[in-house]
Amino acid sequence: MRLSRGFIPTIKETPSEAQIASHRLMLRAGLVRQTSAGIYAWLPLGLRVLRNIERIVREEQNAAGAHEVLMPTIQPAELWKESGRYDDYGKEMLRITDRHEREMLYGPTNEEMITDLFRQCVKSYRDLPLNLYHIQWKFRDEVRPRFGVMRGREFLMKDAYSFDVDHAGAVRSYRTMMLAYMRTFQRMGLKAIPMVADTGPIGGDLSHEFIILAPTGESQVYYDAAFESVDYLAGGFRHESDEDLERFFTDITSRYAATEEMHSAEKWAAVPATSQREGRGIEVGHIFYFGTKYTKAMNAAVAGADGKMFHPEMGSYGIGVSRLVGAVIEASHDDAGIVWPDAIAPFKAAILNLKNGDAACDAICEDLYARFGGEALYDDRSDRAGVKFNDADLMGHPWQIVVGPRGAATGKVELKRRATGERVELSVDEAFAKVAG
């Protein structure tokens, strides 16, 4: 994208409505604009990040054997009456009446709809296990939407739903998703800690929240530092191996991690003092096992090996895709702006032309811009260098390639790493190779 022709409406002043860094920075760097309380329009820079997060989530869900579908945002109330949650959900549910006076709602989650789809399509135990997911907008009429996209009313969620023959199968599906989650968050450059959680309105008796640490997090959390050093991408744990899944789950559940509500002073005291970590946490994912709660209530049954009908065991698995954009910024920013992890950055690099119109500067910038093929943001505006430096820092591109007349004359550019501030002078080819890496 050429910045002179792009749509990245940055703001100089600090927006007064934003209480936390991520909200401020998302508005200032032109990622989103609020359209009404807790509802946001995603602008090009923000949308690119959202899409990158979605892509990583999708790749890891597919690798874990889940199948992608896309369910509608609008659901019939009938399904929720069948499960018994229509009244329970209360005011958080946005209820709509269509022209035929039919009761509809904007989905806050999809357990009912997926169970309905399942009972229409699946008839035999041979089709199990089955895990279906989608990445779709949800609506929850939160009393106090706040912190920008972190607690919105309309938000993007990845929600997966597993169906299994029996309890052992459901536990396997749960662990498979848990491993997929640890891989997903690690790929985004986040250290997410799984913590035993309350199941709330989703129901069930086994649940984990995935929490990342940030000073503005909504809950107080306690965990063993040993969690921070595990590498889930190195290949030590494979989805296909029962032994790996067992070892993975034992590993995770043997270490202490709890939110305030589930905290036990006694168990905490058993964690070596040098390994005790506590702070504020943001929930970026939440998984649930709830057995036959919905399949029974909605009479979703399949034929077993013995020909008898039975209700499959279910779990549901959520990731806050739009919340993650804010959560990553909370975990990774400084006074100058956002510091994107490479994997989800909107652009790999910004190319800063410090002297538009200088033949050598223009030629190098155009050449680099073409080579990046859409993966670089080219600051070709006629503004002062200081403005370009500030905006690049604010937008948080992992690399800045600074092209000034003095270096350009000898074919050199300056490469700056946003996270460390480190700068080196390199040839155009070397700089490209380093960034494209």
Ligand code: 5CA
């Ligand atoms: N059906 C289950 C799992 S699929 C479910 O709805 N779980 S949830 O309520 O915990 O939501 C899943 C994730 O969505 C949360 O972990 C959180 O990251 C995100 N989320 C929940 N509410 C909001 C909200 N108001 N704004 C932004 N993200 C949210």
